[in-house]
Amino acid sequence: MLDFIQGPLVSISIVVFILGLLFQVFQFFRLTRKKEWGNPPLPQPMKPEKKTIGQQIASWLSALNGTLWKTDPVLTVVTSVFHILLIITPLFLLGHNTLIRLSCGWSLFSLPESLSDGLTLIVLICGAYFLGRRLFLARVKAITTAYDYIMLLIAIAPFLTGFFAYHQWFDYETVILLHILTGELMLISIPFTKLGHMLFFFLYRFFIGGEYSFLRGSRSWSW
Amino acid sequence: MKRLKGFWCGLIMIILLLAAGPPLGAQSEKMILDSSKGQLGKKRPPVNFPHQLHMEKGLDCKDCHHLYENGKNVLDESKLIEGNQEIRCSTCHHAKSRLNLEKAYHRQCMGCHKKPLKDQTRVPPRYCGGCHVRN
């Protein structure tokens, strides 16, 4: 069992993760098609006036007022930091990269361990903030089910156990095994659960045409 | 779970053997393998390598200590004496070699320590922290 978790299951979870994402991308393009019509004509932007650097920065900053920054600045910062670190921290972690280099002969560069440690802590704090919102904010509570708590746990658990393992708190062997197991669980669940928004954020907002799409998406749903 | 620690100890021992193991248990029982003394920069806590324990487990000197020529380990065991600079791991596995000291240790130790648990009476450490123990 132990051998399975730290051996084949690692490869299985990575394969499921990648194939699952590819499958979802494939399905997405099957379900959408190129729009035949163009975007509705928008008023032509006025001729760009010459701006000083200060005005340019001011206009960029004022553009933020049209975003979530205006409605909920704290959550905007927390969620941005959380999602960026969620990807970066494990990718550039020394321990991971040492193991990858031993088995593949090549790996990404690693951040200093103390930095990774701090980033992990930030991820955990952000996770705690999300948990707090779920528990105490009426509007989040209204749409929260047990499933949401489970998914939050699945996303946070690898970082929590990784943090404990790094500091070797509690029984190291147990913690590191849980770390491996929860990491695998997260990878496997990404393509098939609500964590799929990791992929579908980009598909929805870059490929589907609409008012809020980045880069003028040009696809629409077949149905 | 506790048993896994033994595995890592074994791993450490192999490292030690590589590093400076003298023959037939003449080596001190425990050795400290400290990466900060190398060119690698200190990142993880140094490894406490129980050389004696690895020999008790039935490992042969030349299972770890090596000098390869045409794929054969041609090391002369009589050279494995404490204090002999020639047989130190870092003599060959220096920063510029293909396998630097860190890689050499990791390969040599994990080669055994990552093996399946079957038929093992005492489980040696198998994960990073099992050897790189934080105090």
Added chain:
Amino acid sequence: MDPSFSTQTIQKVDTKKVKEMLNRRKGKMKRFLSHCAHCSLCAESCFLYMKHRKDPHYMPSYKVINSLGKLYRKRGKVDWKFLNEIKGIVWRNCVLCGRCYCPIGIHVPSMIAFTRSILRSQGVYPQRNEISAESWL
């Protein structure tokens, strides 16, 4: 149940038809439903939510989860009573202005509109006397 709905006589629901409609667009709708992170960031973009003193029942995500989401969870096996319960959500609590904003890119109006089509196919829609009897906004 809202008393204003009781004026209509109970009708039989063609669950086969409902199921067929749900299946037809499930590729899009089930993905939207499953990828909703339940973050509630869509709330402030809804003027009805803001106008009702930030009552969570008017959040775009709440409306979708409790109408279309329930239809999918029940796999279309719904009765007249249930359809009338969600009628208010998709016609009274939402005016399909299309202003809702989802950071992930879920298109809420299409989901509400789809729910309306399903209800309408079963003859469930606001009656004239209901609209005058209560404030729909």
